[in-house]
Amino acid sequence: MSTATDLGTFTFRPLDPLKDAELLHTWVTHPKAAFWMMQDARLEDVERAYMEVAADEHHHALLGLLDGEPAFLMEHYDPAHRELVGLYEPQPGDVGMHFLTPATDAPVHGFTKAVITAVMAHLFEDPRTARVVVEPDVTNKAVHALNAAVGFVPEREIQKPEKEALLSFCTREQFEKAVSA
Template sequence: MSPTIGALSLRPLDPLNDAELLHSWVTHPKAEHWMMRHAKLQDVEREYMRIAAHEHHDAYIGLHDGVPAFLMESYDPQYVELVGLYEPQPGDVGMHFLVAPTDRPVHGFTRAVITVVMESLFADPRTRRVVVEPDVTNKAVHALNEAVGFVPVREIEKPEKRALLSLCTRERFLATRGVAI
């Protein structure tokens, strides 16, 4: 928790109860890289029901002082998203995150969110690396990823986008936090 940011936490996403909220986030113009801009409420509900039923994909609502403010997904890249696009290693965990659109942005909030997301993933001792594949044009997220220790590997072609495959080890993340291992 930061005195200027407030408390950030995660809870499991409830696909039915959270669908309307998620729909407002993923269809907002600021969420263009989420690729659901034209989704209907039922599409969002269906997508998060699919994720909830998948044994290798999870979704969470991020809370800011108890109020929903971001979305985080984690997945096993051996089975989801990156199958055949890179060589997964034991302990790899894929991640997506989306900060909810707001009319009152808080300086440093998105950096605090990605830090909490990374802390939650590395809280599992089995996690050795976090893998991301943002759109190559999403320069803002590339800068955030670099700030928390991600290293670009290469561009990859996914069915829905050209992506920048990047990896972050536990050691690199902790080094950005000033923690030596």
């Protein structure tokens, strides 16, 4: 499925860990991607990390395209099996999500909000998805604002091995209300 916006049309394709590794490496190691926690990753590290994701039935990586060109990274996972195991009580229909927009010297106003909106619409295309779960770093104020703009409601701070995170949820209804406002 695709999402048409004023910026163009967003589509998704499975990430190819080998073919896309070079591009991803430039994205995840950029200083503006500090919250992705791969600043010192080598190309081989990125390949390995995404080969592991590709082999994991509970974790998936997609490349987001804008008018057919790579524009962002999206990951979704089953929080009952990855990332949040033991940190909250997952409900049927919960889907965990991460997204990354690459740094640019020519930012486009509204791009990141359009990306998160397309990501959420993509996740809710699956009728089994009842709620999206995120756990961004508590200090990542920019992503908290984006999350709120698409309907996420913070529940509480949690301690993950790699960070203090803000556990937040967004139901299908919250998303639809937020984007129709």
